[in-house]
Amino acid sequence: MGRPPAPLPLPCSWILGLFLFMSLAEADAEGSPALSPLSSLRNQAFPLSSSFLAPAPAVMQIHHHHYHKELTVAIVLASVAVLAIISSTFCAWFFWRRSRQMLDSKDIESSDAAGGLTFGPVLSKLNSFKMTNKKTLLPTIDYASLESATNKFSVSNILGEGGFSHVYKATFNREVFAAVKKLDGCGQDCEREFANEIDLLGRVRHPNIVPLLGYCVHGETRLLVYELMQNGSLETQLHGPSHGSALTWHLRMKIALDIARGLEYLHEHCNPPVIHRDLKSSNILLDSDFNAKISDFGLAVLSRNHNKGTLKLSGTLGYVAPEYLLDGKLTEKSDVYAFGVVLLELLMGRKPVEKLESSQCQSIVTWAMPQLTDRSKVPNIVDPVIRDTMDLKHLYQVAAVAVLCVQQEPSYRPLITDVLHSLIPLVPVELGGMLRVIQPILTTNQE
Template structure:
């Protein structure tokens, strides 16, 4: 009797949810950030009112996208409004106005907030948000699974893939696509995808790939309808019409405003929904069995909550979101026995998953705003990077205040554990050291020229070079990295480690690929000498230069090296000194460094004096002293003990 009542209850619940599924999809999610607050009578609030009023009253929102900035410095407000591509100007303005007022009420004192109406999105922040990819979509899904999940998915997958390409290929005024496909049981799947038009095609595609990956993840697989929302893109699909059907055709590159619809209310549940309800009654037992199966799947997901595989970047690397409990078990609750080390933003632990795979887990310090930014930055960058000389990130965990990065485990730890240890350094013969130098150079070349984006690491040093079981080097720790969209860039805040920074970066905040070349030159000299840069009173670079100038460069070589490759060692010292020259234009490019390391037939130029030399009778007063270098810029944040300081900007 009890079981019968339970089955009857579930059947009725499912029927009700079928009827109200469109209503559930109309919920208006919003988010208030804790990254800063303002007061009601502040300049920031006045600027915020101006921005939101301007957007909602602007008569030029012809294509559903608007961005605006008002104010200066800490009171500057950056705002974005994005309307769905199938609605007209009047409806867009009305949605933006309503959403703006709702957002002010829901987030009355937060400097950063976002709201997602079904027809528009409004967002504002005190940080720069234009043209930046910010994905990590979160889902709002139906509780109902398709009656035939495999058949449903076989139709949904190609539909989303087709619309993703159409939306990403849009222009600077609209990146939007809508379409439908017929599925089983008389159903038609309707889908809509869009990005903020200030993204380029690759970033839009990457954002939508994360949404589509979430659709087919273990937490959301087989649902009859869902919305996936992020600041940079959105995805929605349903088994009923929820957009203007005339938008299904690919839009022209520039659609005249006169042809846009000024009204376009979402369709009410169609006859298809009624048919679904009737069929549900007829197949009540089948639905109940599906619901029981759903409960079992949900129970198993409590062990690994949403291990979502995100196909990120053009190579579609498997990328998993892990449950905190899973990582806790793998690391024995982050025990001290499993701790591999600790840096400026948290500790690194060794772990072992249930399938036997060994992992390294970086647990970012809780309550650190810098750690949060590093988390976002490192995940964003590493998920896109694939190279044999870069550390592979396997996934991440984000639950409450916990932020974890999960990497492939490197059994030989970092280069500094071998290089600067009097006992272990004998394991690094010259052949292995030269192999490490070449591997680091190839990894840098990929970052600077061969990856989708030009990436500057900005904190290259021995502790950030990890070694696999075969002593192959892998560049790690991208929390300080920056994307570069031109030859060089500037920053107001200097980060990194003293002794590895080039002068133009330490003094003026100017960084380029030549900044990493300088750090690489210091690293070459450390690998040759087996000594830290900071071990020399005048600095390793100064010591190497003086010996080179005096014709005694072999004084620099690690005495534990027993080699016949003196010429190759001298050539490596030569290349290292070329990399650390003071003038940026005198330093070789990363591509040139790779060629010079790989071929002894290439003639090397004579190195010029490096910076940071102490004032001596031989150097003269024209050279920059170490003390003046360290105090030349009040904005410099660097450490003398090799601990990295991360900038407060993710890109």
């Protein structure tokens, strides 16, 4: 969009000013002839008697009267010019302010469209909503609409459940779908996470972060409405009934790249940076094209804006960085550690924590580290679903990235930006990377 057009009164003020200058010059020339250089030169070249130079009294009166008339006109024109300049300045400021507001509103709409978000169509279909928070631009949605869309929160519509919440599939007007997270009477911690989710997701817009469409407060019940992710969570895809059969090697690398892009946005482009604090495969949601989006920001905190002593230890076993678990030290590198665990899940198809026969648990990091550092063993620990379907050089590179991300010492872990640049060459161009696949790699069975 171009700049707002200049207001029309401004050129008129310049014309009036030019006319004023000409009038003053004319009045000065006619009212003070003695100051004219030409008349001075004439008097020196052709000296005349004083009686000849002295004008008649009537002529002097006419000249003085004409001079006063010109001066009066000049003063009136000056006043008009000043008023015109003031009014044109005010008009220019008014039109600039109005155009700036229109530009800002269109920028918000275009950023949503660029990110592939569907706020407009969804909200236009809802039965009742109203804006209550200009800072977050999130609408509150009528409880009756959500109850109707979920068939009174029917068990058959449950998509998943957490510690104190259930997620339901909602259908509005038989054509628009959403996911509704319902939190029932869960106390102060739940209330805090609910407010945190609204505050952060109400301001964050990125293709790899799940869109929050609105919320509802109904008595002790709190509800959050998200864009529906048709392929569920990464955890369900990897560890559910299909056991990762829908996720090829290239799709898994695309998912890892999407997660890295979302984290990079939170760490590098948000001000102040955002630490997710609960990154895990169940909080990675997949849309119909397997685009990955980070969800659940209830535990997220702003970097450098939290106190080590007052911050409650939170997270999920298997994903929590050791320095945070043991010492309460939380940084962006804590998210990098959790990303490394998710990358190992994608690589090996194993859960982050698995039970042993002796009723003990073993983390995927502890089990995998000795084998990831030995190239001869890496192909043997890959998920059988994708084994022998990738270039070994790419496999070794992903294994190396995972090893760096799950280092015990935070300073040894890379920034998420470095991880992102390491993954881009491994993802096909059509999936958002830079890899040009000449021909598909055959599996052992196909051979």
